[in-house]
Amino acid sequence: MTLFCKQCDSRRLPECFEEGKLTLWLCKKCENFADGEDIIIREQTDEERGEVKRKLEEFQKTNNFPEEKMTRRKGVN
Ligand SMILES: [Zn+2]
Helix, strand or coil, rough: CECCCCCCCCCEEEEEEECCEEEEEEEEECCCCEECCCEEEECCCCCCHHHHHHHHHHHHCCCCCCCHHHHCCCCCC
8 A cells, every 4th residue: 555655654646747647645754756656756856845835835725634644743842
């Protein structure tokens, strides 16, 4: 399963290229893309980091996932 990164166990996010022709899975922590069989294709570029950040904000708004399940951050007091 590609949904979770095999390197760090973070959740991967699907990234579509060329109108659904190819979906790569991005690990935000390792900052690389894997294909459908969890084979790492390449590292994420700086340009893509900016783009993904924007998309992620939209994605979270659309899907309304609880933040703590996505990132497992420790509580901030
Ligand atoms: Zn990872």
